[in-house]
Amino acid sequence: MRIKSFEDFEPFNKLRKKMGADTLGDFELFDPQRQITYSERELLELGEFDVESGRLRVLKDKTIAFKNTRLWLTWPDHNNFHLAACEQVQKRRHKKSNFIAGLNQPTDRYVCIDCLQLLKYDGLDARRSRRLDLAETMQKEFKLDDFKQNYPFYPLV
């Protein structure tokens, strides 16, 4: 099959003129409004990205996204990191406070059990998570990399 060259396709040429593009070239596909930039990514990898609550989105599955990536959230002097819009996260969003966000498993913080419960992660529900020993074990054994198998972080499409 021969594919006709787009250069000979009049509607495209008209469109190109309309856009003011005189010459053919590569299109810049990167959109910093919707895609994380290199420096944002760097800070996210370090778990040191400072983000305004207004720039976060809660996805349909209740996980949290910034532009085209999922992430975890925490804040100063807080022992947990959050993976979903649990009550504590929502409270902080309503106060329009900033968050610290990251992509890799934090070594100095435990996963928030309320978030896992909200996501029904690993079959966790309210009844089971009331068992303190179980919640504690889950926190200790939680692997963000496993979580990402179900909820890939980056890139979101």
Ligand SMILES: [Zn+2]
């Ligand atoms: Zn939480």
